[in-house]
Amino acid sequence: MTTGNIPARTVPLSAGATWNALHQAATVAGNAPSIHNTQPWRWHVSTGVLDLWADRDRQLTVADPAGRMLTISCGAALHHALVALAVQGLGTIVVPVPDPRRPDLLARLTVTGNVPITMASIALLDAVSLRRTDRRPVTGEPMDETTMLAIANAAEPQGAFLRFLGPERVPALATLAASASAAQPADPAWRAELDRWIDSGASDTGVPVVNIPGQPVRTPVPERDFGRPGTLPMRGSAAGAAVYAVLYGEEDDPAAWLSAGRALSAVWLMANELDVSVVPISAITEVPGTRRGLRELLARIGWPYLVLRMGLTDPRSRGPRVTPRLPAEETVR
Numbered sequence: 001m002t003t004g005n006i007p008a009r010t011v012p013l014s015a016g017a018t019w020n021a022l023h024q025a026a027t028v029a030g031n032a033p034s035i036h037n038t039q040p041w042r043w044h045v046s047t048g049v050l051d052l053w054a055d056r057d058r059q060l061t062v063a064d065p066a067g068r069m070l071t072i073s074c075g076a077a078l079h080h081a082l083v084a085l086a087v088q089g090l091g092t093i094v095v096p097v098p099d100p101r102r103p104d105l106l107a108r109l110t111v112t113g114n115v116p117i118t119m120a121s122i123a124l125l126d127a128v129s130l131r132r133t134d135r136r137p138v139t140g141e142p143m144d145e146t147t148m149l150a151i152a153n154a155a156e157p158q159g160a161f162l163r164f165l166g167p168e169r170v171p172a173l174a175t176l177a178a179s180a181s182a183a184q185p186a187d188p189a190w191r192a193e194l195d196r197w198i199d200s201g202a203s204d205t206g207v208p209v210v211n212i213p214g215q216p217v218r219t220p221v222p223e224r225d226f227g228r229p230g231t232l233p234m235r236g237s238a239a240g241a242a243v244y245a246v247l248y249g250e251e252d253d254p255a256a257w258l259s260a261g262r263a264l265s266a267v268w269l270m271a272n273e274l275d276v277s278v279v280p281i282s283a284i285t286e287v288p289g290t291r292r293g294l295r296e297l298l299a300r301i302g303w304p305y306l307v308l309r310m311g312l313t314d315p316r317s318r319g320p321r322v323t324p325r326l327p328a329e330e331t332v333r
């Protein structure tokens with residue numbers, strides 16, 4: 001982690017330069033994680049304002065009918081855009097779901113002026129291009145408390161919380177994951193939808209087979225079964241010292257899901273800086289019954305949004321990101 005500030009610009013940016021900065025931020029946001037790499041966002045740039053829209057054409061209508069995972073994904077993209085603007089020295093205000101008559105307008109971001117550029121935001125922007133979903137097992141080395149605290153603390157300024165579960169709660173979490181993973185494939189429409197988002201290499205969206213484990217990872221909590229083996233080598237599939245955390249918050253509505261996505265991005269970028277891998281396990285919060293079960297597991301302290309598997313990785317084995325992205329011309333106007 002890095003600290004320190006670079007002073008704010010004293011000359012305000014022109015309208016044209018601000019437009020360029022917003023366009024650039026929306027382009028950077030395309031790196032964000034999304035459910036099945038659906039990239040369900042659209043951006044509209046105007047003078048000093050960046051609007052984030054949900055793209056319902058890329059919603060998982062069977063697995064995610066309410067748009068929870070879609071909105072969390074868009075929230076992650078919003079946080080990526082904010083990181084890019086912070087590095088350009090631009091302060092912003094964000095209004096979530098600003099117009100109740102247009103619920104697909106998820107957020108309006110307005111530039112407020114120049115702010116100091118921090119070394120911390122520069123480090124986060126570096127992490128944007130390095131972050132990836134690494135479904136391989138983590139190392140056997142446990143994460144220390146300082147690392148866990150730094151990751152958990154990244155969530156709160158974005159409007160959600162991250163709670164690491166103690167080992168005594170992991171068996172109950174595993175039972176919920178097993179139940180969700182058994183329920184979903186029983187529906188042929190769910191299986192067909194998942195299959196449409198597995199990418200054999202010809203598309204700009206979807207999870208590529210090269211990023212799907214070639215054999216199941218023996219983790220304490222079952223992870224997404226993509227319905228077919230991929231080609232990601234598993235180097236032996238022992239679980240390593242994986243730990244589990246839950247992103248949660250005070251409400252269960254689109255504005256809260258957007259905050260959850262912002263927090264997911266902040267947590268993941270911080271984890272990346274600390275050589276910690278993150279794998280979301282969203283089946284538990286996609287299925288209503290197991291989502292309720294997880295709320296009970298959290299002793300009803302909040303509404304659960306997403307379970308994350310985390311653990312230390314060897315940075316030398318990280319490798320480049322392999323998931324494709326849509327060209328900016330398709331998502332930014």
Ligand SMILES: Cc1cc2nc3c(=O)[nH]c(=O)nc-3n(C[C@H](O)[C@H](O)[C@H](O)COP(=O)(O)O)c2cc1C
Nearest residue numbers: 033034035036037072132133224280281282283323
């Ligand atoms: C809301 C959300 C839910 C996700 N759920 C899962 C999941 O259940 N299992 C999994 O392996 N990956 C999951 N992912 C990771 C995505 O598949 C991944 O972000 C996407 O394929 C893009 O790849 P990248 O993260 O390497 O850029 C999820 C991501 C998000 C944002």
